Each structure stands twice: as structure tokens, then as C-alpha cells.
Amino acid sequence: MLRPFELSEPTSVAEASELLARHGDAARIYAGGTELILVMKEGLVHYEHLVNVKTIPGLAGVRLDAGTLRLGAATSHRALERDPLVRQHFPAVARMEADVANVRVREVGTLGGNLCFAEPHADPGTLLQVFDATARIEKKGSARTIPLEGLFVGPFETCLEGDELLTEIVVPPLPSRSAAAYLKFGFLERPSVGVAVAVTLDDGHVADARIAVGCVGPVPRRMREAEAELRGKPRTETGAALATAGRIAGRAADAITDLHGSAEYKEHLVGVLLRRAWDQALAAIDGSPRR
Amino acid sequence: MKVEREVTIAAPRETVWDFLWDVPRLAGCIPGARDVRTIEERKTYTAVVADKVGPFKVQFPLTIEVVDVQAPERLRVRANGRDTAVDGLVKVDLDVTVTPAETETALKVAADISVLGKLGTLGHSVIVRKGTDIVDRFAQAVRAQLEAKA
Amino acid sequence: MKEIAMTVIVNGDKHDLTVPPHETLIECLRDRLGLLGVKKSCDVQVCGTCTVLLDDRPVSACTVLAFEARGRSVRTIEGLARGDDLHPVQEAFVEHGALQCGFCTPGMIMATVALINENPRPTADEVKHYMRGNICRCTGYKRILEAILDASRRMSGASAGNGR
Numbered sequence: 001m002l003r004p005f006e007l008s009e010p011t012s013v014a015e016a017s018e019l020l021a022r023h024g025d026a027a028r029i030y031a032g033g034t035e036l037i038l039v040m041k042e043g044l045v046h047y048e049h050l051v052n053v054k055t056i057p058g059l060a061g062v063r064l065d066a067g068t069l070r071l072g073a074a075t076s077h078r079a080l081e082r083d084p085l086v087r088q089h090f091p092a093v094a095r096m097e098a099d100v101a102n103v104r105v106r107e108v109g110t111l112g113g114n115l116c117f118a119e120p121h122a123d124p125g126t127l128l129q130v131f132d133a134t135a136r137i138e139k140k141g142s143a144r145t146i147p148l149e150g151l152f153v154g155p156f157e158t159c160l161e162g163d164e165l166l167t168e169i170v171v172p173p174l175p176s177r178s179a180a181a182y183l184k185f186g187f188l189e190r191p192s193v194g195v196a197v198a199v200t201l202d203d204g205h206v207a208d209a210r211i212a213v214g215c216v217g218p219v220p221r222r223m224r225e226a227e228a229e230l231r232g233k234p235r236t237e238t239g240a241a242l243a244t245a246g247r248i249a250g251r252a253a254d255a256i257t258d259l260h261g262s263a264e265y266k267e268h269l270v271g272v273l274l275r276r277a278w279d280q281a282l283a284a285i286d287g288s289p290r291r
Numbered sequence: 292m293k294v295e296r297e298v299t300i301a302a303p304r305e306t307v308w309d310f311l312w313d314v315p316r317l318a319g320c321i322p323g324a325r326d327v328r329t330i331e332e333r334k335t336y337t338a339v340v341a342d343k344v345g346p347f348k349v350q351f352p353l354t355i356e357v358v359d360v361q362a363p364e365r366l367r368v369r370a371n372g373r374d375t376a377v378d379g380l381v382k383v384d385l386d387v388t389v390t391p392a393e394t395e396t397a398l399k400v401a402a403d404i405s406v407l408g409k410l411g412t413l414g415h416s417v418i419v420r421k422g423t424d425i426v427d428r429f430a431q432a433v434r435a436q437l438e439a440k441a
Numbered sequence: 442m443k444e445i446a447m448t449v450i451v452n453g454d455k456h457d458l459t460v461p462p463h464e465t466l467i468e469c470l471r472d473r474l475g476l477l478g479v480k481k482s483c484d485v486q487v488c489g490t491c492t493v494l495l496d497d498r499p500v501s502a503c504t505v506l507a508f509e510a511r512g513r514s515v516r517t518i519e520g521l522a523r524g525d526d527l528h529p530v531q532e533a534f535v536e537h538g539a540l541q542c543g544f545c546t547p548g549m550i551m552a553t554v555a556l557i558n559e560n561p562r563p564t565a566d567e568v569k570h571y572m573r574g575n576i577c578r579c580t581g582y583k584r585i586l587e588a589i590l591d592a593s594r595r596m597s598g599a600s601a602g603n604g605r
Binding site for chain 1: 442443445461462463464465468484485486487489492498499500501504505506508552555570571573574575
């Protein structure tokens with residue numbers, strides 16, 4: 001049995017923001033509840049006041065705006081998995097969303113909720129960073145946009161102020177001759193290691209390489225030192241660079257030994273998944289002229 | 292989980308050893324510790340250690356027992372407590388050694404930390420990071436305290 | 442604490458209820474409406490035993506709040522059979538021996554109904570992907586997979602009984 005709480009159902013972002021400001025730490029945003037209700041049921045946390053954001057029109061939905069994907073924060077994982085625009089123009093995102101948790105969690109859980117709960121063992125925050133995605137954050141009277149990477153401050157901690165809401169995730173398209181891939185590995189309920197890449201080719205060379213690692217460290221993040229190993233290399237000569245990049249990313253991932261595995265094992269997996277994701281991305285570029 | 296940290300302190304060993312028995316100041320080096328009380332001098336103490344990770348708050352009222360003393364070089368302490376709100380039990384076995392290192396002193400802290408109950412299972416990864424962080428900061432704080440004086 | 446007045450259609454029957462916000466759907470279905478076919482197992486939306494359909498979408502009744510069903514329709518295992526006439530998915534499960542202790546079965550069947558409704562002729566890989574979140578400790582899944590593929594064949598009107 002959950003402990004009782006009050007429920008508010010605002011119909012605007014401003015109203016939601018006001019409610020959060022008024023109740024302070026006693027209030028939390030409630031969207032799908034797949035993370036929140038779970039920890040409340042476990043008794044790990046309690047909020048006396050939940051602010052339902054599903055009643056705010058326009059907070060869910062997928063739009064393609066001159067090639068850029070605009071995702072309402074309250075869009076469910078399942079909606080993203082199945083959306084024709086996402087599948088056609090951002091297939092790596094659709095595939096990642098299709099593998100989040102299980103179908104029931106995907107039906108109810110939202111992208112925004114997943115990102116804002118900031119549980120380290122999650123998928124979207126990792127992949128979206130290789131697209132240089134941004135997050136639109138609003139409160140009553142103002143809005144700001146930040147790189148998605150900046151949203152994550154620590155495990156279960158975002159940069160959101162008490163009265164702010166994440167309203168939209170904006171995903172720019174990759175350049176032509178690019179593809180992204182996301183691979184994860186886990187044997188517990190949540191993934192233990194997640195690696196995302198985005199590769200851009202230009203005349204047989206790696207014009208751009210973007211790498212993000214999630215689940216391992218306290219937050220998902222880009223591995224820029226590892227990326228530098230691959231940029232400029234001829235695509236046929238990336239073998240050694242990938243191994244080095246894997247080692248760099250593995251070390252930089254700040255792995256600890258816990259129930260998900262030893263630190264050494266996770267570092268090793270980062271290298272393995274990086275290589276496989278890289279190959280997958282290249283195959284996707286070769287298989288399609290656009291993405 | 293076992294965490295070990297060693298710091299070198301620019302202070303003589305006796306000073307470092309005495310500091311370990313200055314319970315209020317020592318407790319001040321533990322992040323999140325407050326309400327330190329002496330139940331029996333040099334034997335039993337209580338304290339409350341509070342911390343938070345994102346929205347998750349814990350508060351452990353701890354009973355701290357001095358298990359073994361080998362003055363002025365080694366001290367073993369056991370602390371345990373149950374969180375007031377969440378299902379979690381914490382047990383820490385602390386082994387502190389104080390060794391002269393030329394004109395300075397090597398302080399080694401070896402902590403064996405167990406968190407049982409729901410908190411321990413669900414929060415395992417967080418606890419591993421926190422435990423390491425706390426022992427780190429404790430060792431650094433002890434050094435800072437002693438070097439400020441000296 | 443303000444309770445929420447709601448109307449919900451459960452297995453075709455209309456119910457007017459008043460629920461506190463913190464009541465879960467499984468509590469509502471089992472404790473208020475006596476639908477004990479909705480089983481509570483892991484209680485953390487991992488095992489799929491409590492799968493019910495909310496407007497044809499599979500959800501974990503243990504973690505969805507009851508008020509979220511307001512103005513919507515809920516379908517549980519009790520809503521499948523028509524008297525003694527089993528639903529084709531139920532028939533397929535029985536014929537293929539796709540259950541042993543039966544505890545995961547209501548959730549397994551509801552998830553299957555949702556799957557076939559969305560994708561009338563899923564491939565084996567599509568079935569495995571969709572059903573990944575429904576755990577069975579007894580059968581080893583092989584017969585469940587066969588039952589689902591067979592049910593989808595029957596329900597889409599294709600000839601049954603080939604390649605068992």
C-alpha cells in the first residue's frame with residue numbers, strides 16, 4: 001500500500017510550476033509513474049503531493065521540424081518506439097526505445113520521466129547525447145534550453161530547480177553519411193553498461209565520431225577524449241583506434257564494483273560494446289545513403 | 292564492501308592518536324554525522340549520520356563500540372544502526388592504524404561496510420560510491436584538522 | 442485527502458467508483474471488484490503477472506494508479522471467456538500445454554491478447570520481444586511461444602494445425 005498523497009492536475013506548465021514552488025520538497029512531478037510509484041511503494045521516498053503533468057495539453061507528442069525531432073517530455077517510450085517519424089528518420093532512437101524495460105513500462109513510462117528520474121541504469125540519456133540533443137526546461141514565466149548532457153548532475157539528480165519542468169527534448173538530425181547505434185548489456189533487470197555512438201563518414205574517413213557511455217558511471221556522458229582517437233582516421237584503419245578509444249572510455253566511465261559486475265568487467269564491456277556499436281553504425285551508413 | 296584509504300599527516304603520531312579520541316572533533320570529520328554522544332568514555336558512543344542521494348534521504352542513528360585498542364598504533368571500532376524511515380541496516384567495521392612515517396604519520400582507514408535490507412539491495416550501487424566517498428572525505432578531513440593545528 | 446470519482450468499464454461492465462489517488466489499479470481490481478485473476482507477484486512491474494489491458498494497452502496493475510483508469514476500459518483475464526467459450530488465446534494455451542502452475546498465465550494471456558491485437562501475425566522474434574517482460578518459472582517458454590503463434594494464426598483466420 002502506498003502512503004496517501006494529494007494529487008493536483010494542472011492544465012498548464014505555469015500552473016504546474018506554481019504548485020511545485022508552493023509545496024517545495026513535498027511535491028514531485030508525476031507522469032507515467034514507472035519510476036516514482038515504484039520507489040514510493042518500496043518506501044524509499046514519500047511525496048505528500050504529486051503533480052500530474054499528463055493533464056497539461058501539448059506535453060506529449062512527436063514532431064519533425066525541418067529534420068529536427070521534437071519530443072514532448074510526456075511522450076511514452078512506446079509512442080516513440082512506434083512513431084513513424086522516429087522510425088524513419090531516427091531509427092537508432094526508435095530501436096533504443098523499443099528495448100527500454102518491458103512493454104508495460106514502455107506503455108506508461110515517459111521519456112521525460114526517465115530522464116528526470118536520472119536513474120543511472122537507463123538508456124535514453126546515453127543515446128540522445130550522441131545526437132547533441134537539448135532539453136527545454138520551463139517554469140512559470142521563463143524557459144531555458146540546455147545540452148542534454150547538462151541535465152544529469154548525479155545519480156537520481158538533475159539540474160532542475162524545484163519549480164522547473166522538462167517540457168521538450170530536441171534531437172537534431174545527424175549530418176548526411178551518418179548513423180547512430182546503441183548497445184547495452186545487463187543481466188539484472190536494468191542494463192549494466194550502455195554505449196552509444198554516432199559516426200559520420202566523409203570520403204572514406206571518419207569525419208566525426210561521438211561516443212557516450214551510460215549505466216556505468218553516476219551519469220551518462222560523452223567520452224570526448226575517446227572520440228578524438230577516431231576522428232580523421234580512414235574508415236578501414238580504425239581497428240587500433242577503436243581499441244584505444246574503448247580503453248579510454250572504459251577508464252573514463254568511472255566504474256565501480258557492485259551487483260552489476262566488477263569495475264574491470266564493466267570497463268571491458270565498454271570496449272566490446274563500442275566496437276560492436278561502431279560496426280553497426282557503419283553498416284547502417286553503408287546500407288542507406290541518408291542515415 | 293571494503294574501502295581502504297591512507298593519508299600522510301604532517302603531525303607526530305601521538306598527536307594523531309590523541310585526535311582519534313577527541314570524539315567530537317573526530318565525528319566532525321565524518322560527513323553527515325551529528326548528535327555525537329559519549330555513553331561510556333573510550334568504549335561506547337552514539338551518533339546520527341544523515342545523507343541524501345537525489346531525493347533519497349537516509350538517517351542512521353548509530354551505536355559505536357570500540358572493539359580493540361592497541362595504543363598508540365591501532366584502533367578497531369564497530370558501528371551499527373537502522374535507518375529510521377527506510378528498511379535498511381548499516382554495519383561498519385573500522386580498522387584504523389597510525390604509523391610513524393619519518394617526521395610525519397601515516398593514517399590508514401580500512402572500512403568494511405554492509406548495508407542490509409531493501410536499502411542495501413536497491414541502493415547497492417549508490418552505497419558503494421557513497422561509502423568510498425565518505426571514507427575518502429573522512430581521511431582528508433582528519434588530515435586537514437591535524438595539519439591546521441600543527 | 443481528496444478522493445477521485447470515476448467511471449470505469451471493467452470487462453464490459455460499467456463501475457462508478459471513488460478512489461483515493463494512492464490506490465493502485467491492482468488493489469482496485471482485486472480488493473474492490475473481486476477480480477482475483479489479476480495476480481500480484483513481484484509488485485515492481487518486472488514479472489508481468491499482473492498484466493491487464495487499459496484501453497487495449499498492456500500495463501502493470503501493480504504500479505499504475507487506479508484513478509488512471511477513469512473514463513477508460515480495463516480488461517482482465519476474467520473478461521476473455523464468454524461463459525464456457527474460451528478466448529482463442531486461452532484455447533491455444535490449454536491445447537499447447539503452455540502453463541504448469543498457472544500463476545503467470547493470466548498476465549501472459551493478457552499480454553498475448555494485446556500483442557495480437559496490435560500485430561495480428563507476429564513473427565517468433567516479435568513475440569519474444571513483446572513478451573520479454575512476462576516471466577514464467579515453470580514452462581521454459583517454448584510452449585507459450587507455440588501457443589501464441591498458433592493463437593495468432595487462428596485469430597487471423599489462417600488455417601490452424603500446421604507445423605505444431
